[in-house]
Every structure is written in C-alpha cells, then in structure tokens.
Amino acid sequence: MALNKVDFRIGRGELIGLIGPNGAGKTTLFHVVSGIYHPDYGSVLFKGEDISKLRPDAICRRGLARTFQIVRPFSHMTVIENVMVGAIFGRNPRDKTEAERRSAEILDSVGLSEKRGAQVGTLTLADRKRLEVARALATDPELILLDEVMSGLTPTEITQAMALIKKLNDAGTTLLLIEHVMKVIMEISHRIVVLDRGQKIMEGSPREVAADERVRQAYLGERYAV
Ligand SMILES: Nc1ncnc2c1ncn2[C@@H]1O[C@H](COP(=O)(O)OP(=O)(O)OP(=O)(O)O)[C@@H](O)[C@H]1O
Numbered sequence: 001m002a003l004n005k006v007d008f009r010i011g012r013g014e015l016i017g018l019i020g021p022n023g024a025g026k027t028t029l030f031h032v033v034s035g036i037y038h039p040d041y042g043s044v045l046f047k048g049e050d051i052s053k054l055r056p057d058a059i060c061r062r063g064l065a066r067t068f069q070i071v072r073p074f075s076h077m078t079v080i081e082n083v084m085v086g087a088i089f090g091r092n093p094r095d096k097t098e099a100e101r102r103s104a105e106i107l108d109s110v111g112l113s114e115k116r117g118a119q120v121g122t123l124t125l126a127d128r129k130r131l132e133v134a135r136a137l138a139t140d141p142e143l144i145l146l147d148e149v150m151s152g153l154t155p156t157e158i159t160q161a162m163a164l165i166k167k168l169n170d171a172g173t174t175l176l177l178i179e180h181v182m183k184v185i186m187e188i189s190h191r192i193v194v195l196d197r198g199q200k201i202m203e204g205s206p207r208e209v210a211a212d213e214r215v216r217q218a219y220l221g222e223r224y225a226v
C-alpha cells in the first residue's frame, strides 16, 4: 500500500512542506491529489468539493496545478510553447497572443527568458525543473504542488527559487512543497507534514518537526538542528 489513511488539510494561502524518506509516498500523494491516480478509498477535497474521481485536466482547470519530479515537457516544442500550453488550457483560457505574452512574463519570473526559443532537449536538468514550474504557473493555479523543483540547483539558484516561492505565496497562491533540501523546507514552510512508509507520522511547525523523535529516526537523523 503506497498511502495509508494519510489525512491533512491545507488552508487558503498556506505554504506547507511535505517531507519524508525516499519511497515514503510523497510523489504518489501528488499523483492522487492531481488525478493521475484515483484513491481506492478516502477522498480529496479542493475548495470543499470532492475531486478524487476527476481527471488531471479537469482538476487543473479548477485551479490545482502540479509539477512532476520526473519532468515531462513536450519535447518537440520550444520552451515558450511548452508554457503556452498551460496558459491556453488552464484555469483562464487565453488566445495565442495573450498566452504568449503571459508565458514570456512567467519565463522571466523563473529565470528562463533567454531560453524561450530553445528546444526543450537542449536544456539542463535545472532548467527543465524551472520549465515545470513555469508550465504549472501558466495555468493560474490557486494551489500549486511542487515536487523537488530545487534538486540540481546551485545554492544561489536555490535562494532565487525560494524568493520566487515566497513571492507567489505573498500574492495569494497556496503551496505544497516536496523538498529534500531541509534549509528550504525549514525556512519557508508555515507547517510541515511528514510521511514515512505511506503514513503520516507527524505534522507541525518546522521547529516541532525538527525536534520530533520519530521524524529524526525516520528521516532527519540525529544531527539536524533548527
Ligand atoms: N506505479 C507504481 N507501481 C508500484 N509501486 C510504485 C509505483 N509508483 C511508486 N511506487 C512505490 O511506491 C512507494 C512510494 O513512492 P513515491 O515515488 O511516492 O515516493 P517518494 O516519497 O516520492 O520518494 P522520493 O523522495 O524518492 O521521490 C515506493 O515504494 C515506490 O517504489
């Protein structure tokens, strides 16, 4: 069983961290919330409505977007064309001109402006992660699920990515963030949910989570201190 009775809430405007060891079920949880997998039982509520049987595209149009840990760009298209797909088919459908204008803005915010005309195949992994974020943002999400978008980034790039996430949150976007970079999670999360072997083992403030014995044993180790 990949996920077993995992239960938690995210309030509008919150920035929540999701952590746990490799194979804990974090990405699977994103698949369930975003409609890639349907749960065998239990439900996913978004803005009070049950979305657990909806398709990913319908969930996206309701304002819930996600990125993929294993990136999935349209490889035969350019960078900006990839982002335009989100701008055209997301929560606020746009015509091509408006989609291009909005996509250029988003590429600027994630630091990919200079590569807007590049074929996706020429991008580094870090840039492909940025593109994942840009594609998700282009759908105008109210809630965005980010799956390890900072892996492979340099410390300077991580600082930039954190600034972008804070800016999105300040503008009212709700975020759920999977990240193994503890500095990031501990610094920006309002609250942290910890998964281990498909179950939620802890939920609390960064300080509470870092001090929790179960979390230390399952994931953080003894040396981590906030
Ligand atoms: N399609 C699948 N079929 C069978 N087992 C799967 C499938 N996808 C994932 N799993 C298994 O489910 C468990 C949870 O995997 P998941 O990818 O959700 O972990 P994760 O917490 O995201 O790990 P990581 O930190 O390494 O990304 C793992 O044991 C994984 O091998």
Ligand SMILES: [Mg+2]
Pocket (backbone or CB within 6 Å): 026, 027, 028, 069
């Ligand atoms: Mg994962």
